[in-house]
Amino acid sequence: MTLFDLPADTTACVGGIPDDAIEQGEVFTRSWVVDLVLDLVGYVPSTDLAARTLVEPACGEGAFLGAVAERVGRSCGLAGRSILDAAESVRAYDLLPRNVVASRERVAETLVQQGWPPDDAQSVARMWVRAGDFLLRGPAEHGADFVVGNPPYVRLEDIPDDRLIAYRERWPSMIGRADLYVGFLEAALSALRPGGALGFICADRWMRNQYGRALRQLVCRDFAVDAVLSMHEVDCFEEPVSAYPAVTVLRNGRQGSALVADTTAEFGSAQAAELLEWSRRGATSSVRESSFTASRTTGWFEHADSWPVGSPERLAFLADLEKRLAPLHDAATGTRVGIGIATGADKVYLTQDDDLVERDRLLPLAMVADIRGGHLAWSGTYLVNPWTPDGELVDLERYPRLAEHCARHGEQLTGRHIARKQPPDARRHPALPVAVPAQDPRARAGPVGAERRRRVGGSLPAPRCRPRHPGRLARVRC
Numbered sequence: 001m002t003l004f005d006l007p008a009d010t011t012a013c014v015g016g017i018p019d020d021a022i023e024q025g026e027v028f029t030r031s032w033v034v035d036l037v038l039d040l041v042g043y044v045p046s047t048d049l050a051a052r053t054l055v056e057p058a059c060g061e062g063a064f065l066g067a068v069a070e071r072v073g074r075s076c077g078l079a080g081r082s083i084l085d086a087a088e089s090v091r092a093y094d095l096l097p098r099n100v101v102a103s104r105e106r107v108a109e110t111l112v113q114q115g116w117p118p119d120d121a122q123s124v125a126r127m128w129v130r131a132g133d134f135l136l137r138g139p140a141e142h143g144a145d146f147v148v149g150n151p152p153y154v155r156l157e158d159i160p161d162d163r164l165i166a167y168r169e170r171w172p173s174m175i176g177r178a179d180l181y182v183g184f185l186e187a188a189l190s191a192l193r194p195g196g197a198l199g200f201i202c203a204d205r206w207m208r209n210q211y212g213r214a215l216r217q218l219v220c221r222d223f224a225v226d227a228v229l230s231m232h233e234v235d236c237f238e239e240p241v242s243a244y245p246a247v248t249v250l251r252n253g254r255q256g257s258a259l260v261a262d263t264t265a266e267f268g269s270a271q272a273a274e275l276l277e278w279s280r281r282g283a284t285s286s287v288r289e290s291s292f293t294a295s296r297t298t299g300w301f302e303h304a305d306s307w308p309v310g311s312p313e314r315l316a317f318l319a320d321l322e323k324r325l326a327p328l329h330d331a332a333t334g335t336r337v338g339i340g341i342a343t344g345a346d347k348v349y350l351t352q353d354d355d356l357v358e359r360d361r362l363l364p365l366a367m368v369a370d371i372r373g374g375h376l377a378w379s380g381t382y383l384v385n386p387w388t389p390d391g392e393l394v395d396l397e398r399y400p401r402l403a404e405h406c407a408r409h410g411e412q413l414t415g416r417h418i419a420r421k422q423p424p425d426a427r428r429h430p431a432l433p434v435a436v437p438a439q440d441p442r443a444r445a446g447p448v449g450a451e452r453r454r455r456v457g458g459s460l461p462a463p464r465c466r467p468r469h470p471g472r473l474a475r476v477r478c
Helices: 019-025 031-041 063-079 097-113 118-128 161-170 180-191 210-222 269-280 312-324 400-408 410-414
Strands: 054-056 090-094 129-131 144-149 192-203 224-230 245-251 258-263 292-297 362-364 382-384
Touching (some): 031 269, 054 063, 063 144, 097 129, 144 180, 161 180, 258 269, 292 312, 400 410
Parallel strands (some): 054 090, 054 144
Antiparallel strands (some): 224 245, 362 382
16 A cells, blocks of 8 residues: 655654654554544534544554544445545554555455445555554645544653644644643644534543643633543553543533543443443433443533542532532632631630620631532631721721730730841830831731631732721631
């Protein structure tokens, strides 16, 4: 069989990736995993596959192409078509000439076994599989209904500098220490026509790590997450490999519901069929089996930050909350999320005595126990607030009970780290033993130490910072 040459305009000016590096990055997919991916994207014989376009970016020895050929052959038979009608319905690429040969042979053999004429089968195989670098392909490769595969795992150190520069220039999501598969994901997404679907079995680290941020941003902005099946413990590949694999299905369209599943080492062909059947029923609840748990979300996370980790039920719950509710951290409401109040003296600043000081010097404070049940059940804790709405310390002559309270605990307040480290020329607030630098009217309390507790939310970061909205509920601890 005659191999297609690499396009001169995309390869002549860049160094080739060494064959041994490509071979080390080849991890071939088990057939039942291939079928799972094809089923999830909707590449099934009951549709007219000859009229659809599928792209395989790194075909290897044809693990995906063998299954694709089998489905296309069945589809043409059902539709009364010649197999030659599907000669341009698949485009597959690989950098290694031996892989191109192996993939063509696999496609031709599969079609011949179905009863298609050998000459027609070989002609289709030659048209489908070509030698080339998918990441440096031309603009003519847009317009795919499906992009499927298992992108290669090639270390950045093994990619020649000029080729890596070319990759990064074309696919800007390849930031930092991004693995090559990140570039394949972006390139595959760019090849999809509206409504088209991508199905990859690859590492899921891009959903969490910093190097995946640009790709997450792209997905959130322009695409939809249809399914994420975590398969970390599953024997997905022909050889053992620690790659944190997941089956990920993305779509060029608006975000709808998403299938989220987590699997165990027991997950295999039969269990994959059970999961697909559950998903096809359109169930909105969760399912829990010995080999997998699954849920269907009402949407997906709409931010480029690291996507949450957790059980399918928890991810579905979080995605639903994000879709329906405003975030806790919201400039419009004045709420923000932080590590909590650092008073340096909780026993002085926190109280349940609503008559301890003047009433307008007490801010209601929600503790973690107050919201543990999912609803706010305030325990009656207040924060003693020495700040004005403008961030200045109050005039204690107007608040004699607050002044008396602070004076009574003077030794504890002056013993805090922040008070001890103030410069000698720092002015001191009358009757309130908190040193305040002359150049900064905002006293900053030091760490609480052993008594420090985490609190998030609310509108008051006091007394470490000035209150933004005095009188509202202070920080919520969780």
